[in-house]
Amino acid sequence: MKKLYFAIFIVSNLMAVSPAMAEQPSVVPLDVVASSPPVPIEGEDGVHLLYEMRFSNFSPRGVELESIDVIEAGNVLHHYDAPALVTMIGTPGQETEGSAKLKIAPGSFALVYFDTILARKAAIPSELIHRVHIKASKPDVPASRTILDTPPLRVSRNAPIMLGPPLRGSGWVAANALSNTNDHRRTVVVVNGQARIAQRYAIDFVKLDAKGHAFRGDPSQNASWAGYGTDVLAVADGRVEALHVGVPDNSPGAAPSVPITLDTIGGNNVVLALPGGAYVFYGHLLPGSIVVQKGQQIHKGQVIAKVGNSGQSDAPHLHIHVADGASALGAEGVAYAFENFDVEGHVPSLEVLESTAGWDERPASSENRRREELPIENAVISFDGKSVN
Incomplete structure (x- = not known):
């Protein structure tokens, strides 16, 4: 899975708004379709609500987004x-960059990725309204033509699926993990006529050694990487639904050894x-390391394979995600969390994984026990419970 460096632009102000935008219904020509609740x-940083909204322009003229408010009660x-919004908008199939993403052409659409973060102790809202402001085409345009309150988005009452550890030991960097801008979060794939994000909550685990290095010696050799060949564990009791070997x-650092298809992307x-x-x-997973069979019942904590570098991968790591189907990409990502883990710190960027200097800014104290969370x-x-320190 690719690496992506990012910044988050979120303004939280919890201010009151008027209960109704106007007496007249909105005629903003955007059709809004939201993802599942x-x-x-x-x-660590709060409670995340990850979802998407697709804005389709049904007007013969372009529509430009100015702002969006997320409203609860x-x-x-x-x-x-x-x-x-520029950092949150995706335009699949369109080559747009920067502020051009705000402009939705006639008959076109924009996909807005949300990560609404709540305080850890805050009450979870039952639903959210999104107040969309578009740029007026001329002065004194009535609010009904520039403001749209979207239909309520229900917030699920379900809890994430709780999992045991997929790996043992310390020094695991949660690359491309919980955030709103990494490659996993933004990978929309159309399979069998449906666009889905199987990797919405995916993580690439890359191991650092006791000195904070991802590799020692020649980085072009898999054996030089700290995590290569590490045991991969069953995160729960279950049945082996499918495997690919x-x-x-x-x-x-080299191109994949095989052509990448839906079958081979996960190696x-x-x-x-x-x-x-x-x-x-x-x-x-490492070639030849899978020790389970299709249809086999396995138990939480059981070794199932070893960390490798096969498929769409540029260095040894474990990719893990949970979805509502067995396809690598033709399914919808499902929220999950780990029962227990310790946070040892945070690397400033994934450039650490490519550096011979390694992670040299570790905190003196790394005791930060987390329960029923997903690493950011x-x-x-x-x-x-053991630190790399």
Whole structure:
């Protein structure tokens, strides 16, 4: 999975707004379709609600977004101005950059990725309203033509699926983990006529050694990487729904050793079916290391394979995500969390993984026990309570 460096632009002000935008119904020509109700999921920085909204322009003229307010019970939880929206908007199939993303052409659409973060002790809202402001075409345009209150988005009452550790030991960087801007979060794939985000909550675990290095010696050799060949564990009791084998490892930093398709993108992989109907996808496993069979019942903590570098991967790591189907990408991502882990610190960026200097700014104290959470992006975590220090 690719690496992406990012900044988050969120303004939280919790201010009161008027209960109604206007007496007249809005005629803003945007059709708004929201994703499934978001499941509240805890991270170190608060409770995350990840979801998407597609804005389709049914007008013969372009529409330009100015701001969006996320509203709950008459209060603004978050205000996203134009610069913030630029970082949140995706335009699949269109080559747009910067402020051009705010302009939705006639007959076109924009996909807005939200990560509404609530305080850890805050009450979870039952639903959210999104007040959309568009740029007026001329002065004195009535509010009904520039402001749209979207239909309520229900917030799920479900809890994330709780999982045990997928790995042992310390020094695991949660790359491309819980955030609103990483590659996993933004990978929309159309399979069998449906656009879905299987990797909405995916994580790439890359290991650092006791000195904070991802590799020692020649980085083009898999054996030089700290996590290569590490045991991969079953995160829950379940049944092996599917597996894919026979994909050779790549050389770190080089192109994949096989053509990338829906079958090979995850390299050697195992899909574990959980009793509740969700599926855990383990990707990029070491060739020949998978020790389970399709249909086999396995138990939490059981070794199922080893960390490798197969498929769409540029260095040894474990890719893991949970979805509502067994396909690597043709399913919808499902919220999950780990029962227990320690946060040892946070790498400033994924450039640490490519540096011979390694992670040399670790905190003196790393005791930060987390329960029933998902690691945030670039957190360095331990699954056994032991620190890399």
